[in-house]
Amino acid sequence: MSKEPIPASAYDMDHAEEVEERRTLAVLVDNEPGVLGRVVGLFSARGYNIESLTVAEVDRGKHRSRITIVTTGTAHMLEQIEAQLLRLVPVAAVIDITKSKRGIERELALVKVAGQGDPRVEALRIAEIFRARVIDTTNESFIFEITGASEKIDQFCELMEPLGLVEVSRTGVLSIRRGKDAG
Amino acid sequence: MDTHTLSDQTQSSLDGARMTGAEMVITALREQGVDTMFGYPGGAVLPIYDALYSEPSIQHILVRHEQGAGHAAEGYARSTGKCGVALATSGPGATNMVTPITDAMMDSIPMVVITGQVPTHLIGTDAFQECDTVGITRCCAKHNYLVTDVDDLARTLHEAFLIATSGRPGPVVIDIPKDVQFATGTYVGKAGVYKPTYQPKTEPSEHAIRDALDMMATARRPVLYTGGGVINSGTEASKLLRELQAATGFPVTSTLMGLGAFPASHEDWLGMVGMHGAYEANNAMHDCDLMICVGARFDDRVTGKISAFSPGSRKVHIDIDPSSINKIIRVDVPIIADSKAALKALLEGWKARRLPKPDLSDWKEQIEKWRAVDCFAYPENDGAIRPQYAVERLYELTKDRDTYISTEVGQHQMWAAQHYHFEEPNRWMTSGGLGTMGYGLPAAVGIQAAHRDSLVIDIAGEASVQMVMQEVSTAVQHKLPIKVFILNNEWMGMVRQWQELLHGERYSHSYSESLPDFVKLAEAYGAHGIRCDDPAELDAKIMEMIDHDGPVIFDCMVEKAENCLPMIPSGAPHNEMILGKISGDEIDEAGRKMV
Numbered sequence: 039m040s041k042e043p044i045p046a047s048a049y050d051m052d053h054a055e056e057v058e059e060r061r062t063l064a065v066l067v068d069n070e071p072g073v074l075g076r077v078v079g080l081f082s083a084r085g086y087n088i089e090s091l092t093v094a095e096v097d098r099g100k101h102r103s104r105i106t107i108v109t110t111g112t113a114h115m116l117e118q119i120e121a122q123l124l125r126l127v128p129v130a131a132v133i134d135i136t137k138s139k140r141g142i143e144r145e146l147a148l149v150k151v152a153g154q155g156d157p158r159v160e161a162l163r164i165a166e167i168f169r170a171r172v173i174d175t176t177n178e179s180f181i182f183e184i185t186g187a188s189e190k191i192d193q194f195c196e197l198m199e200p201l202g203l204v205e206v207s208r209t210g211v212l213s214i215r216r217g218k219d220a221g
Numbered sequence: 222m223d224t225h226t227l228s229d230q231t232q233s234s235l236d237g238a239r240m241t242g243a244e245m246v247i248t249a250l251r252e253q254g255v256d257t258m259f260g261y262p263g264g265a266v267l268p269i270y271d272a273l274y275s276e277p278s279i280q281h282i283l284v285r286h287e288q289g290a291g292h293a294a295e296g297y298a299r300s301t302g303k304c305g306v307a308l309a310t311s312g313p314g315a316t317n318m319v320t321p322i323t324d325a326m327m328d329s330i331p332m333v334v335i336t337g338q339v340p341t342h343l344i345g346t347d348a349f350q351e352c353d354t355v356g357i358t359r360c361c362a363k364h365n366y367l368v369t370d371v372d373d374l375a376r377t378l379h380e381a382f383l384i385a386t387s388g389r390p391g392p393v394v395i396d397i398p399k400d401v402q403f404a405t406g407t408y409v410g411k412a413g414v415y416k417p418t419y420q421p422k423t424e425p426s427e428h429a430i431r432d433a434l435d436m437m438a439t440a441r442r443p444v445l446y447t448g449g450g451v452i453n454s455g456t457e458a459s460k461l462l463r464e465l466q467a468a469t470g471f472p473v474t475s476t477l478m479g480l481g482a483f484p485a486s487h488e489d490w491l492g493m494v495g496m497h498g499a500y501e502a503n504n505a506m507h508d509c510d511l512m513i514c515v516g517a518r519f520d521d522r523v524t525g526k527i528s529a530f531s532p533g534s535r536k537v538h539i540d541i542d543p544s545s546i547n548k549i550i551r552v553d554v555p556i557i558a559d560s561k562a563a564l565k566a567l568l569e570g571w572k573a574r575r576l577p578k579p580d581l582s583d584w585k586e587q588i589e590k591w592r593a594v595d596c597f598a599y600p601e602n603d604g605a606i607r608p609q610y611a612v613e614r615l616y617e618l619t620k621d622r623d624t625y626i627s628t629e630v631g632q633h634q635m636w637a638a639q640h641y642h643f644e645e646p647n648r649w650m651t652s653g654g655l656g657t658m659g660y661g662l663p664a665a666v667g668i669q670a671a672h673r674d675s676l677v678i679d680i681a682g683e684a685s686v687q688m689v690m691q692e693v694s695t696a697v698q699h700k701l702p703i704k705v706f707i708l709n710n711e712w713m714g715m716v717r718q719w720q721e722l723l724h725g726e727r728y729s730h731s732y733s734e735s736l737p738d739f740v741k742l743a744e745a746y747g748a749h750g751i752r753c754d755d756p757a758e759l760d761a762k763i764m765e766m767i768d769h770d771g772p773v774i775f776d777c778m779v780e781k782a783e784n785c786l787p788m789i790p791s792g793a794p795h796n797e798m799i800l801g802k803i804s805g806d807e808i809d810e811a812g813r814k815m816v
Contacts, residue, residue: 067418068417076359080360121543121546121548124543124544125542127363129418130418
């Protein structure tokens with residue numbers, strides 16, 4: 039029965055020494071009106087971070103939606119986030135994708151790059167390396183569709199920046215766990 | 222359904238019956254066993270009020286402000302153990318209800334709030350008396366609904382009662398557009414209403430109980446720290462707490478919300494814990510080697526300085542809400558369960574192990590030393606009535622009666638908690654978490670509506686009570702003989718005390734000039750007014766209040782500058798209480814920033 043150190047509190051908390059971690063959480067919810075509002079409202083009300091958020095119905099028959107949230111916080115805060123999410127009536131389950139070690143994360147981005155001449159050729163060449171697809175083209179622009187881990191998309195956008203990056207639209211992180219089982 | 226004869230029309234046989242949404246509301250309330258509700262009509266709830274008009278089995282108490290309906294429902298709920306029900310119209314009716322909803326959320330009070338809404342086709346058009354009720358109450362209710370299809374209404378109502386009363390109780394809001402109240406649909410009974418995503422865990426895990434018992438068996442300085450969860454769990458939980466205490470001999474303290482779960486007359490009762498709690502309770506919490514928290518949540522009023530909170534103890538935390546575990550204080554053994562189930566398992570385990578009653582004589586000797594400090598002692602009345610004396614006399618003259626106490630918020634609340642003593646649960650109704658000035662008077666209305674023949678007293682302050690003064694009119698109309706016992710010091714006493722402590726006696730806007738003449742005000746409402754400013758007359762006047770067969774406002778003029786002590790100054794640990802007098806330098810720079 040090892041004793042944990044006494045934590046800081048609502049008042050006395052000094053987070054300076056605590057390490058913040060990044061976590062991807064999959065929140066399975068009943069797809070009822072306002073459910074996203076409840077989840078997002080909880081994060082803002084309790085001062086938690088949302089780095090990215092995706093949501094869609096994934097099982098029409100069961101009215102089940104999957105919300106994927108990327109958040110950061112101390113271990114104590116992350117434990118609270120999970121417990122507080124589970125307090126919400128329409129929340130069926132919270133899966134910590136990062137902690138499970140078997141998680142896969144993907145993001146999709148649409149990236150518009152405008153330019154002519156060499157930069158245009160270079161953009162196309164880099165897109166090939168990144169396995170990005172061209173989904174629209176004009177004489178002066180491309181729209182690329184790219185899928186991958188968030189870091190890969192960050193890197194792609196960085197490389198496109200000097201080549202005429204105009205606009206980026208990203209889905210935010212999607213996640214699922216490896217293996218045959220659900221959840 | 223049409224094969225049923227009239228005599229078969231029990232509630233369950235209504236399953237499948239066709240009726241309007243408004244009728245469904247009343248039918249569902251009856252099926253849920255609701256006998257009393259509190260409300261205020263308006264355009265968007267007229268169909269429900271119409272259905273209520275011909276319903277003799279539900280007593281409707283007409284309040285003067287929707288906030289009053291909410292607090293009355295809370296008082297009703299807390300004094301009966303049943304679910305409180307409040308009804309309000311759309312827009313301002315709903316927004317006025319936000320304070321009691323938040324209050325019930327903080328104190329885990331089961332309550333169903335029904336609000337009217339503008340017709341569905343007008344939602345989102347900024348219609349007259351429209352507000353986004355589900356949006357506004359999303360973060361302050363346990364759950365809420367906007368019902369847009371009459372065929373969902375009955376199920377939603379039953380689900381709301383299930384959610385409000387189970388797990389960690391709380392307020393649930395159901396917003397019903399007016400066209401849904403008029404529409405005809407199919408009623409469903411409460412049987413079989415089930416929410417797959419909502420399955421609160423109520424039974425403790427065996428290994429957690431085993432770990433707790435291991436610690437209990439070897440503890441030398443144990444303390445039971447109990448809270449509102451024991452009250453919420455029902456009278457059986459209080460009974461089990463007493464049995465567990467009898468078997469173990471562990472001393473008991475309680476939060477503000479938990480008073481009454483353990484009898485104050487018991488020799489092992491330490492008094493209330495926390496900022497204005499007993500010296501012996503706070504020191505026991507600080508010095509214990511085993512803390513068993515039952516249905517409390519380590520609120521900041523209880524813990525004081527976190528880093529110095531009970532540094533030498535192992536901690537067991539029984540709570541039905543997993544998010545309460547490790548939220549503020551790390552514990553060694555979390556037991557996620559209903560208090561009643563956990564106490565039962567601990568008691569049975571203790572008996573099964575045939576553990577002897579431990580020898581705690583050293584610990585109790587130490588506790589007696591702290592008790593000898595007599596922390597609640599106060600100076601003799603010096604011309605004026607000391608507020609502590611007033612509460613003490615009120616206690617002595619009412620303790621042998623069937624009495625319920627509610628309070629407002631502030632110094633008087635703490636004096637009531639310190640000097641009024643409770644033997645039974647459900648007798649003490651106060652706003653703990655939210656600290657809502659104006660809670661007590663409407664709560665008393667709700668308590669009295671549930672207990673017509675009992676003595677119901679709101680121990681009030683003259684500032685708090687004016688926030689809800691109009692509810693005296695409710696009490697008069699419904700012949701609810703509540704007693705509003707005002708400790709009148711003309712100051713917002715707790716604000717004044719903190720200004721003395723923290724702001725060098727710069728009493729910014731904490732003195733109320735032009736207070737009403739409460740005796741005349743009582744008379745204006747058709748109630749009875751009594752004023753007392755002489756200690757020698759206090760007993761006789763309290764008896765006059767008790768004997769009066771109707772609502773009374775008692776204006777008890779007390780010592781104006783009295784401070785509420787003892788006190789743990791903010792930012793200080795439990796064992797550094799201010800006992801006698803405030804010097805002004807108790808609170809350090811960090812403490813000043815706290816509330």
